[in-house]
Amino acid sequence: MSVTLTPKIRVESLSYSYRRRGSEDVQALDELNLTVGKGEFVSVVGPSGCGKSTLLRVLAGLQRPTGGSAGVLREDGARPLMAPVFQEYSIFPWRTVEDNVRLGLDAAKVPRAESNARVREWISRVGLTGFEKAYPSHLSGGMKQRVALARAFVLEPEVLLMDEPFAALDAQLRKVLQEELLGICQERDYTVFFVTHNLDEAILLSDRIALMTARPGRVEEVYDVPFGHPRTPDLRKSPEFVALEEQIWDRLRGEVQGGRK
Structure with a gap:
């Protein structure tokens, strides 16, 4: 995905901390920077507890950042700006x-x-x-x-915010809904910010993938997904798909192991 796209979501030096009763404040996000272009599908992956869902909730306006900024550009006053989909059915x-x-x-x-x-x-x-x-x-x-x-x-909406929407589903249904989402997003002009633990899912759906560090969460690296559209689930079988999944997992493994120390 070209980096010359008009920025739709811009996160700059974002920090977020929360209070834990009887303990010091917990720094969930620190100096996080990320830009998502108009019409882009960007997935965020990272170890458990790195702040992925916190970042999405800040973008949705459900939590106020401690520092920095996170904004979504409104272009069409006739359309809702954002619509969230969470893991809990809500x-x-x-x-x-x-x-x-x-x-x-x-x-x-x-x-x-x-x-x-x-x-x-x-x-x-x-x-x-x-x-x-x-x-x-x-x-x-x-x-x-x-x-x-x-x-x-x-x-x-102009932007879809999706927080592990398929995580609670069985593997077969998860693949069915991934395919449906892929088809819909290929037809419609949505900007999608998608949180997931599943690298296979992220690669199949995304234009770019942002890898976050262990807490406090920052964007460690952003990977371009070098597959054009339209895409089909058969893409998973390609050597290029497997190689990209292994490349991202090699980096993610280090963050997972570091976060457990």
């Missing part, structure tokens, strides 16, 4: 599938005719046709995550 148990998907559209006061059409489209796109009136208690974990994805996509 759907309301008292709302049906279609009402959960419609939630953001109602908040934005989208006319009902347009809202209905968009909800139907995205329920179909994520494979939940026939479950529109179902409640979350009647859905599997994978179906609940499809609802969460549809709720984000239906907003047509």
Whole structure:
């Protein structure tokens, strides 16, 4: 991905610390710098506890940084700026599938005719046709995550913030949803900031991969993913894919081992 893209997300000298009862403050992020271009899919990987999710929550405006800055450039006042998708399904148990998907559209006061059409489209796109009136208690974990994805996509945001959205799913369903996300992002002009522990997933989906250090988290290195679009899951079988995965893991292994000392 060309570095000449218009910056969409810019993180500069970002620091974040939090208080732990009875102990000193914990420095989660320190002097972290990262730029994501418009239309770029960037994944963030790193050892557990390095601050990946904290970084995403700062970008989402859910946590305030201790120092530095993190900003997302708004370009289209008619579109929502961001839509988050978390590992926890975060759907309301008292709302049906279609009402959960419609939630953001109602908040934005989208006319009902347009809202209905968009909800139907995205329920179909994520494979939940026939479950529109179902409640979350009647859905599997994978179906609940499809609802969460549809709720984000239906907003047509400028930026998708995704925090390990497939981590709780079994391996087979994870691959299915990876393929669906890959297809959707190849069709639509989204900027995606994606947190994952899975290098295979990061390489398949991303234009670039940012590797974070053990806590306090910083961006240690950014890897270009040298595969064009459209992509298919068969890419995993290529020698180039395997070589890049091994290259990143060699660096990540050191951070994982260092973080355990």
